[in-house]
Amino acid sequence: xxxxxxxxxxxxxxxxxxxxxxxxxxxxxxxxxxxxxxxxxxxxxxxxxxxxxxxxxxxxxxxxxxxxxxxxxxxxxxxxxxxxxxxxxxxxxxxxxxxxxxxxxxxxxxxx
Amino acid sequence: xxxxxxxxxxxxxxxxxxxxxxxxxxxxxxxxxxxxxxxxxxxxxxxxxxxxxxxxxxxxxxxxxxxxxxxxxxxxxxxxxxxxxxxxxxxxxxxxxxxxxxxxxxxxxxxxx
Numbered sequence: 001x002x003x004x005x006x007x008x009x010x011x012x013x014x015x016x017x018x019x020x021x022x023x024x025x026x027x028x029x030x031x032x033x034x035x036x037x038x039x040x041x042x043x044x045x046x047x048x049x050x051x052x053x054x055x056x057x058x059x060x061x062x063x064x065x066x067x068x069x070x071x072x073x074x075x076x077x078x079x080x081x082x083x084x085x086x087x088x089x090x091x092x093x094x095x096x097x098x099x100x101x102x103x104x105x106x107x108x109x110x111x112x
Numbered sequence: 113x114x115x116x117x118x119x120x121x122x123x124x125x126x127x128x129x130x131x132x133x134x135x136x137x138x139x140x141x142x143x144x145x146x147x148x149x150x151x152x153x154x155x156x157x158x159x160x161x162x163x164x165x166x167x168x169x170x171x172x173x174x175x176x177x178x179x180x181x182x183x184x185x186x187x188x189x190x191x192x193x194x195x196x197x198x199x200x201x202x203x204x205x206x207x208x209x210x211x212x213x214x215x216x217x218x219x220x221x222x223x224x225x
Contacts (some may be wrong), residue, residue, distance in 0.1 A: 042197060044215070048210070097210070103157070104155050105154060
């Protein structure tokens with residue numbers, strides 16, 4: 001029944017490693033997003049895809065690469081992890097652009 | 113680009129009292145203003161939203177008001193309950209900037225019983 005799901009929920013890894021976070025939505029939405037929430041709870045958009053097409057790409061290091069194999073999935077791959085990448089990453093989806101977004105439970109990434 | 117400021121950063125109220133959280137935005141082209149509630153360890157949950165062609169919207173104990181001239185909008189929670197305790201975020205977006213949601217810094221609401 002989960003609307004927007006993410007895996008894993010927790011991710012602890014060493015600096016320099018490469019990791020992926022997966023996101024799936026079963027709401028039939030056209031638009032999906034990745035957000036980063038820092039230790040002060042500030043939420044900032046990273047990427048947005050509409051019908052598998054990248055439409056928003058904020059000033060994010062190119063170590064971060066989103067991939068949308070289909071409308072229901074938006075994965076985030078991170079290369080050469082750095083200490084500053086430690087945060088909670090949220091996936092979200094919406095019926096279309098400019099509409100209410102539904103968030104997943106988050107993935108807490110800790111880089112040691 | 114858009115900038116959203118949110119006040120207060122923390123708010124404590126007695127159970128049954130009302131709570132008001134205010135946000136201001138900078139981009140007059142912004143036309144969509146959602147509010148999110150985030151409980152500890154969970155993702156933000158959309159609780160109410162308003163578009164620029166409407167001045168007020170209400171859903172049970174929650175209401176949002178929008179003043180386009182002054183570029184500010186507010187969340188009103190009446191008859192607060194302990195389960196209303198959470199972090200609340202306002203956000204704004206405009207079609208001009210690809211409908212990108214820009215969030216406020218959040219308000220920690222504590223409802224004391």
